[in-house]
Amino acid sequence: MKIAILPGDGIGPEIVEQAVKVLKVLGESFEMEFAPVGGAGYEAAGHPLPEATLKLAQDADAVLFGAVGDWKYDSLDRPLRPEQAILGLRKNLNLFANLRPAILYPELAGASTLKPEVVSGLDILIIRELTGDIYFGQPRGVRECPDGPFKGQREGFDTMRYAEGEIRRIAHVAFQAARKRDKRLTSVDKANVLETFQFWKDIMIDVHKEYPDVALDHMYVDNAAMQLVRAPKKFDVMVTGNMFGDILSDAAAMLTGSIGMLPSASLDANNKGLYEPSHGSAPDIAGKGIANPLATILSAAMMLRYSLGKAEQADRIETAVKNVLTQGLRTPDIFAEGCTKIGTSAMGDAVVKALS
Amino acid sequence: MKIAILPGDGIGPEIVEQAVKVLKVLGESFEMEFAPVGGAGYEAAGHPLPEATLKLAQDADAVLFGAVGDWKYDSLDRPLRPEQAILGLRKNLNLFANLRPAILYPELAGASTLKPEVVSGLDILIIRELTGDIYFGQPRGVRECPDGPFKGQREGFDTMRYAEGEIRRIAHVAFQAARKRDKRLTSVDKANVLETFQFWKDIMIDVHKEYPDVALDHMYVDNAAMQLVRAPKKFDVMVTGNMFGDILSDAAAMLTGSIGMLPSASLDANNKGLYEPSHGSAPDIAGKGIANPLATILSAAMMLRYSLGKAEQADRIETAVKNVLTQGLRTPDIFAEGCTKIGTSAMGDAVVKALS
Ligand SMILES: CC(C)[C@H](C(=O)O)[C@@H](O)C(=O)O
Ligand SMILES: CC(C)[C@H](C(=O)O)[C@@H](O)C(=O)O
Numbered sequence: 288m289k290i291a292i293l294p295g296d297g298i299g300p301e302i303v304e305q306a307v308k309v310l311k312v313l314g315e316s317f318e319m320e321f322a323p324v325g326g327a328g329y330e331a332a333g334h335p336l337p338e339a340t341l342k343l344a345q346d347a348d349a350v351l352f353g354a355v356g357d358w359k360y361d362s363l364d365r366p367l368r369p370e371q372a373i374l375g376l377r378k379n380l381n382l383f384a385n386l387r388p389a390i391l392y393p394e395l396a397g398a399s400t401l402k403p404e405v406v407s408g409l410d411i412l413i414i415r416e417l418t419g420d421i422y423f424g425q426p427r428g429v430r431e432c433p434d435g436p437f438k439g440q441r442e443g444f445d446t447m448r449y450a451e452g453e454i455r456r457i458a459h460v461a462f463q464a465a466r467k468r469d470k471r472l473t474s475v476d477k478a479n480v481l482e483t484f485q486f487w488k489d490i491m492i493d494v495h496k497e498y499p500d501v502a503l504d505h506m507y508v509d510n511a512a513m514q515l516v517r518a519p520k521k522f523d524v525m526v527t528g529n530m531f532g533d534i535l536s537d538a539a540a541m542l543t544g545s546i547g548m549l550p551s552a553s554l555d556a557n558n559k560g561l562y563e564p565s566h567g568s569a570p571d572i573a574g575k576g577i578a579n580p581l582a583t584i585l586s587a588a589m590m591l592r593y594s595l596g597k598a599e600q601a602d603r604i605e606t607a608v609k610n611v612l613t614q615g616l617r618t619p620d621i622f623a624e625g626c627t628k629i630g631t632s633a634m635g636d637a638v639v640k641a642l643s
Numbered sequence: 644m645k646i647a648i649l650p651g652d653g654i655g656p657e658i659v660e661q662a663v664k665v666l667k668v669l670g671e672s673f674e675m676e677f678a679p680v681g682g683a684g685y686e687a688a689g690h691p692l693p694e695a696t697l698k699l700a701q702d703a704d705a706v707l708f709g710a711v712g713d714w715k716y717d718s719l720d721r722p723l724r725p726e727q728a729i730l731g732l733r734k735n736l737n738l739f740a741n742l743r744p745a746i747l748y749p750e751l752a753g754a755s756t757l758k759p760e761v762v763s764g765l766d767i768l769i770i771r772e773l774t775g776d777i778y779f780g781q782p783r784g785v786r787e788c789p790d791g792p793f794k795g796q797r798e799g800f801d802t803m804r805y806a807e808g809e810i811r812r813i814a815h816v817a818f819q820a821a822r823k824r825d826k827r828l829t830s831v832d833k834a835n836v837l838e839t840f841q842f843w844k845d846i847m848i849d850v851h852k853e854y855p856d857v858a859l860d861h862m863y864v865d866n867a868a869m870q871l872v873r874a875p876k877k878f879d880v881m882v883t884g885n886m887f888g889d890i891l892s893d894a895a896a897m898l899t900g901s902i903g904m905l906p907s908a909s910l911d912a913n914n915k916g917l918y919e920p921s922h923g924s925a926p927d928i929a930g931k932g933i934a935n936p937l938a939t940i941l942s943a944a945m946m947l948r949y950s951l952g953k954a955e956q957a958d959r960i961e962t963a964v965k966n967v968l969t970q971g972l973r974t975p976d977i978f979a980e981g982c983t984k985i986g987t988s989a990m991g992d993a994v995v996k997a998l999s
Binding site: 365368370374400401402405421422424425427428429432434435436437440441442443444445446447448449450451452453477479480481482483484485486487508509510512513515516517518530531533534535537538540541542544546 | 721724726730756757758761777778780781783784785788790791792793796797798799800801802803804805806807808809833835836837838839840841842843864865866868869871872873874886887889890891893894896897898900902
């Protein structure tokens with residue numbers, strides 16, 4: 288089995304290195320091939336997603352991704368900026384289903400800005416559609432405003448859109464995920480304002496007929512943002528579009544106070560996927576050896592489970608990570624009184640040790 | 644001076660009644676005229692925003708609005724549903740600037756789900772553009788998907804758009820508001836993905852030249868949602884579009900844990916405005932006499948300050964509300980051990996008493 292390893296920018300290389308360490312001691316024979324992406328892709332080949340990198344990702348069985356982005360690329364034209372790599376990979380590989388667990392390990396409850404009783408034991412799964420919506424909808428651009436009180440001025444515009452089949456396939460992913468959990472699915476929309484999301488809601492209701500064992504409810508996105516702050520533990524699985532999912536999954540991650548712990552998976556229709564930590568490239572701490580590699584290691588575990596058919600190995604890694612937390616080992620981002628502060632590489636080593 | 648009073652549905656009438664009580668004891672001669680809106684408008688005249696109600700709002704110097712919505716109207720066609728009234732008022736009255744303070748009164752810090760040290764003393768102002776963006780952009784609807792892998796299927800679609808003048812005028816409102824506060828403005832966008840918001844950001848940077856005394860920074864909406872959870876007190880004034888503002892202002896309100904306390908103003912270019920509590924119509928507790936009228940009373944205070952030129956009276960009301968909180972008087976939504984639980988009408992009376 289072949290894994291494409293795309294470390295990217297900022298802390299990407301150092302955290303991916305730890306996940307690779309972990310994968311290497313599992314006793315499986317993975318072929319791992321590295322390629323530059325993001326700013327590193329731009330440096331190497333003049334494009335954030337070099338052709339060779341895309342080809343490697345297409346040929347591989349799974350992609351392990353670090354992070355992209357650095358202030359030094361801020362002045363590039365948008366198509367050349369690092370984050371275009373991640374959009375390009377999603378689109379080209381058809382990675383339409385983004386799975387973002389927001390889990391709060393009991394040992395880390397103190398790290399949250401929310402009261403422990405509100406978040407301790409939090410375990411929700413946000414499923415974000417990833418290849419449609421206003422992210423990719425055409426037409427878009429800057430044009431002359433065609434009508435209304437601002438007619439003749441310049442205006443920026445974009446198109447939000449979801450086709451029936453696009454909504455159906457993410458609905459199936461969501462209902463199936465809910466089935467494996469507490470059988471409760473919340474579909475987040477803005478049907479009171481947007482045609483796209485009235486349509487989304489109608490299709491969700493239709494697909495629900497095939498999953499009578501799952502309870503479906505609908506919530507407006509503004510209310511969902513409020514309920515995540517008020518009582519996040521009430522949710523089981525949430526499903527929503529690309530734009531709302533971007534906002535809500537990040538808010539949910541931050542509720543845990545330990546975004547350095549949260550993995551993510553982006554899957555296509557055949558469970559091929561791209562796996563990456565939920566956090567960014569943190570250029571401010573890059574190269575200092577203090578970044579938390581656990582989100583990336585846990586992303587590798589998700590990869591084993593969803594794309595490589597190695598659920599047992601995934602369990603082993605997740606247990607090892609819990610173990611390391613129980614031992615009191617902490618990178619600075621999750622450090623608390625009474626624990627042992629260690630760096631990126633030592634954290635990788637600790638997980639390797641806990642595995643054996 | 645003429646005030647249009649639109650109580651609306653659910654708890655709307657009972658909370659508006661308290662604000663009217665308060666306005667009546669100020670010793671000013673306001674002309675107040677009532678009209679039905681939302682579900683009440685539909686019942687009275689077959690439309691959530693009856694023509695006579697719109698006309699009254701247009702002729703008045705300010706509008707005091709309760710809340711709209713009730714489950715019993717859920718099955719109506721979208722154009723007849725209660726919330727269309729509020730969209731119609733915004734559009735017809737050109738109320739493009741929505742001011743949503745998120746303030747946490749020290750006495751109520753315990754009500755928040757966030758740790759007291761994270762939110763106590765919170766005082767941020769979110770400015771949401773209210774008549775543009777994907778809320779009103781044309782074209783929109785359900786059509787045959789014109790291209791791509793889902794070609795020929797049905798698709799829902801909407802148009803996001805902002806014209807230059809639209810962005811400029813909300814930018815001026817935001818910079819001027821920041822000038823009266825801590826002189827820090829955060830413009831929230833998604834310039835890394837959306838053409839509309841790259842354009843938004845460019846115009847913000849341009850308008851900033853006229854306000855060199857205000858510090859401007861830019862934040863992606865997903866990051867803004869995270870930072871509101873992580874360290875909300877770092878913000879002073881935030882400005883953003885209609886859609887992002889809908890989500891972020893509700894999230895910010897919920898941080899306080901006391902959304903029954905938060906007023907809002909929606910202003911046109913001449914400071915004529917509509918004033919309403921940030922919370923909804925809460926049909927589940929309507930008629931029980933337990934709703935918190937303070938957000939509506941504080942909305943009346945904003946009305947005096949922004950539209951009616953009576954800043955001193957606004958101060959008086961705000962001081963009276965603080966007074967009532969200091970006395971330990973609480974409606975059930977903000978009740979805590981050691982306080983005195985009172986109902987809607989008693990709370991209105993308490994503010995009236997504190998005023999004299
Ligand atoms: C970098 C950006 C384009 C991206 C997105 O908006 O999807 C990021 O925020 C994410 O959530 O992966
Ligand atoms: C009721 C709805 C149309 C409205 C909106 O989305 O603007 C509401 O959520 C608000 O924020 O006032």
